Amino acid sequence: MEQIDIIDTEEIAIVQPQNKYPSVLERMKATFIDTVVIILLMFVFSFLFSLFDVESENLRMIIFVLVFALYDPILISLFGRTIGHKINCIALRRQSNKKRKISFIPALIRYAFKVFLGWFSLLTVGSNSKRKAIHDMVLGSVLVYDYSK
Numbered sequence: 001m002e003q004i005d006i007i008d009t010e011e012i013a014i015v016q017p018q019n020k021y022p023s024v025l026e027r028m029k030a031t032f033i034d035t036v037v038i039i040l041l042m043f044v045f046s047f048l049f050s051l052f053d054v055e056s057e058n059l060r061m062i063i064f065v066l067v068f069a070l071y072d073p074i075l076i077s078l079f080g081r082t083i084g085h086k087i088n089c090i091a092l093r094r095q096s097n098k099k100r101k102i103s104f105i106p107a108l109i110r111y112a113f114k115v116f117l118g119w120f121s122l123l124t125v126g127s128n129s130k131r132k133a134i135h136d137m138v139l140g141s142v143l144v145y146d147y148s149k
Helices: 024-051 057-079 083-087 104-127 134-139
Strands: 004-008 013-017 090-094 141-145
Touching: 024 057, 024 083, 024 090, 024 104, 057 104, 083 090, 104 134, 134 141
Parallel strands: none
Antiparallel strands: 004 013, 090 141
């Protein structure tokens, strides 16, 4: 069980984990939420295709592949986090400067490694002090807690 510190501020009390880096469980929760979001986006596009009588299976396939392939890199590069990360109060940052997000191309490469390696990539999270997965080690990124709105 992880220890937590409670930080009192005038407006809110923030519960902050003792370790500065998210665990495998927190990563898995974020991934599950993102998977649900991707599926919902695919349903929305499918509904829109039906609504506008789009019958091209090729177009449907291209859109679904783009949603799957670009959801993570676009959100990571623009906001530093996906919807799953936001809900779990975590964000992806550069290892060299935790205040800076990673840009689109590194986010795309990181995501390709993440998809290619699958759950295997998470095996290293417990073996290093910054809880970095293999795909984070490759790109020099790190997941951190982020309680900002």
